[in-house]
Amino acid sequence: MSANPTGRPAVRYTLMRLGIFAGCFVVVAGLVRLRVLPAGLGDSNYLWVLVLAIVVSAPLSFVLLRRQREEMAAQIAARVERAKGSLAANRAQED
Numbered sequence: 001m002s003a004n005p006t007g008r009p010a011v012r013y014t015l016m017r018l019g020i021f022a023g024c025f026v027v028v029a030g031l032v033r034l035r036v037l038p039a040g041l042g043d044s045n046y047l048w049v050l051v052l053a054i055v056v057s058a059p060l061s062f063v064l065l066r067r068q069r070e071e072m073a074a075q076i077a078a079r080v081e082r083a084k085g086s087l088a089a090n091r092a093q094e095d
Contacts, residue, residue: 008075009068009071009072009074009075010072010075010076012068012071012072013065013068013069013071013072016061016065016068017057017061017065020057020060020061020064020065021053021054021057021061023057024052024053024056024057024060025049025050025053025057027056028049028052028053028056029049029053032045032048032049032052037052
């Protein structure tokens with residue numbers, strides 16, 4: 001296991017996705033504060049900003065993080081294949 005956590009595709013993808021969400025949250029909050037976007041009613045303002053940030057960041061992440069998502073999927077597929085091989089080897093050893 002490497003000492004650099006961003007060397008792992010799943011960790012790197014998650015951190016990048018959180019970064020995109022945080023950026024969208026800041027931008028949406030700024031636009032709501034400047035009254036470019038409508039604010040929620042009363043205490044729901046933060047919930048409104050959160051929902052808008054999620055709605056904006058999801059398609060951005062889908063498009064911008066395609067390569068990282070494919071790397072993560074390849075890593076997961078390799079782990080599944082190793083687990084299947086190990087399971088098959090254990091079953092053959094038991095027989």
